[in-house]
Amino acid sequence: xxxxxxxxxxxxxxxxxxxxxxxxxxxxxxxxxxxxxxxxxxxxxxxxxxxxxxxxxxxxxxxxxxxxxxxxxxxxxxxxxxxxxxxxxxxxxxxxxxxxxxxxxxxxxxxxxxxxxxxxxxxxxxxxxxxxxxxxxxxxxxxxxxxxxxxxxxxxxxxxxxxxxxxxxxxxxxxxxxxxxxxxxxxxxxxxxxxxxxxxxxxxxxxxxxxxxxxxxxxxxxxxxxxxxxxxxxxxxxxxxxxxxxxxxxxxxxxxxxxxxxxxxxxxxxxxxxxxxxxxxxxxxxxxxxxxxxxxxxxxxxxxx
Numbered sequence: 001x002x003x004x005x006x007x008x009x010x011x012x013x014x015x016x017x018x019x020x021x022x023x024x025x026x027x028x029x030x031x032x033x034x035x036x037x038x039x040x041x042x043x044x045x046x047x048x049x050x051x052x053x054x055x056x057x058x059x060x061x062x063x064x065x066x067x068x069x070x071x072x073x074x075x076x077x078x079x080x081x082x083x084x085x086x087x088x089x090x091x092x093x094x095x096x097x098x099x100x101x102x103x104x105x106x107x108x109x110x111x112x113x114x115x116x117x118x119x120x121x122x123x124x125x126x127x128x129x130x131x132x133x134x135x136x137x138x139x140x141x142x143x144x145x146x147x148x149x150x151x152x153x154x155x156x157x158x159x160x161x162x163x164x165x166x167x168x169x170x171x172x173x174x175x176x177x178x179x180x181x182x183x184x185x186x187x188x189x190x191x192x193x194x195x196x197x198x199x200x201x202x203x204x205x206x207x208x209x210x211x212x213x214x215x216x217x218x219x220x221x222x223x224x225x226x227x228x229x230x231x232x233x234x235x236x237x238x239x240x241x242x243x244x245x246x247x248x249x250x251x252x253x254x255x256x257x258x259x260x261x262x263x264x265x266x267x268x269x270x271x272x273x274x275x276x277x278x279x280x281x282x283x284x285x286x287x288x289x290x291x292x293x294x295x296x297x298x299x300x301x302x303x304x305x
Contacts (some may be wrong), residue, residue: 001239006266006269006270006272010270011270011273011274011277013270014215014216014271014273014274015128015215015274015277015278017214017215017216018211018214018215018278019214022210022211022213022214023211023278025210026207026211026278027282028211028284029203029207029210030203030207030279030286031286032058032199032203033203033204033207034060034061034064034286035057036196036197036199036200036203037057037060037200038053038056038057038060038061038099038195039053039056039196040185040192040196040200041056041059041060041079041083041097041098041101042056043189043193043196044096044097044100044101044184044190044193045083045089045093045094045097045184046093046180046183047145049088049089049090049093051083051086051087051088051089052087052091055083055086055087055153056200056242057081057290058082058085058086058290058293058294059079059082059083059086059087059290060079060290060291061287061290062078062287062290062291063075063076063078063079063080063082064283064286064287065284065286065287065288065290066078066119066287067246067284067289068245068246068276068279068283068285069244069245069246069280069283070244070278071243071244072240072241073240076098076102076284077191079094079098080094080095080098082294083097085299086294086299087299088299089269090172090176090180090186092176092177092179092180093183093185094175094182095180096181096183096184097180097184099181100181100184100185100190100193101193103142103145104193104194104197105197106138106142106238107139107142107143107197108197108198108200108201109135109138109139109201109231109234109235110135110136110138110139110140110142111136111139111210112133112201112202112205112227112231113131113135113159113227113228113230113231113232113235114132114135114139114231115138115236116224116227116228116231117131117228117231118132118136119224119228120224120225120228120260120261124261126260127170127256127260128228128260131228131231131232131235131257131260132169135193135231135235156171158171159171159283161214165293170300182255193257204234205227205231205269206301207279208226208230208233208234209223209226209227209230209274209275211274211275211278212226212229212230212275213226214269215266215270215274215275216264216271217258217267217271218262218263218267220262221258221261221263223284225261227255228257228260229257229258229261229268230257231252231257232253232254232256232257232260233250233251233254233257233272234250234253235253236249236250236251236252236253236254236256237249237250237253245280246276246280247273247276250272250276251272251273251276253272254268254269254271254272254273254275255268255269255272257288258271258272260282
């Protein structure tokens with residue numbers, strides 16, 4: 001990597017430490033997280049438009065491949081394309097499901113990562129405490145944004161309705177999105193989505209911690225230490241500046257997290273990049289299977305049709 005002394009041989013050597021049992025456990029957690037994520041997408045779609053779970057799993061897996069491979073988070077929009085194209089979900093409902101899901105992701109990252117950071121901060125202090133505070137504050141801001149989302153979209157839609165024809169058309173789209181967000185934010189949708197987010201993110205943290213633990217980190221790095229570093233890496237992954245394959249910000253997050261824990265930066269980068277490569281392998285396999293299913297199976301109807 002250009003910002004370190006790490007070489008390809010170092011990454012290959014790190015990957016060879018990953019045993020088949022550890023890889024199988026991590027892959028299993030990855031698959032389970034896909035199921036929870038797809039079910040959450042599904043419950044956030046209005047019942048009248050809600051597709052079968054199998055279709056949402058397929059769309060979610062293909063979407064996740066695009067998110068991880070394409071640069072700068074440009075793959076996020078593919079979920080809307082897949083749900084609309086294959087299952088007839090309206091663009092506003094699919095967008096609302098995606099937005100609420102991402103807000104819940106940040107909320108869970110802040111809660112679980114913040115708790116791990118607080119525990120680490122008791123021994124390490126300094127930057128670990130700053131990271132813990134940042135995660136908790138980020139979670140609070142997400143809750144505030146979501147609480148005001150429909151009010152903001154309604155206000156914007158009303159203002160656009162008083163402008164020219166193009167602005168009014170945009171206002172209509174914003175209004176439909178606000179209605180979809182309101183539907184996704186109802187207790188019958190939001191509570192199940194929030195409950196699904198807990199095991200989903202436990203699987204996400206479990207996946208990364210399992211991989212990192214099997215790649216030759218120093219013995220003093222324990223479970224909560226790995227969870228703390230995972231939170232740091234996940235924060236890095238939120239930065240929309242990654243190259244193809246999502247390489248860059250996440251690796252910087254691994255270096256920051258493990259650097260706070262006293263791991264030398266080259267080792268931290270080797271472990272972080274190795275876990276990222278395993279993730280990309282899993283995502284490619286699952287996303288490839290999703291695209292294969294979309295190619296051989298016809299479009300599905302919604303549950304209501």
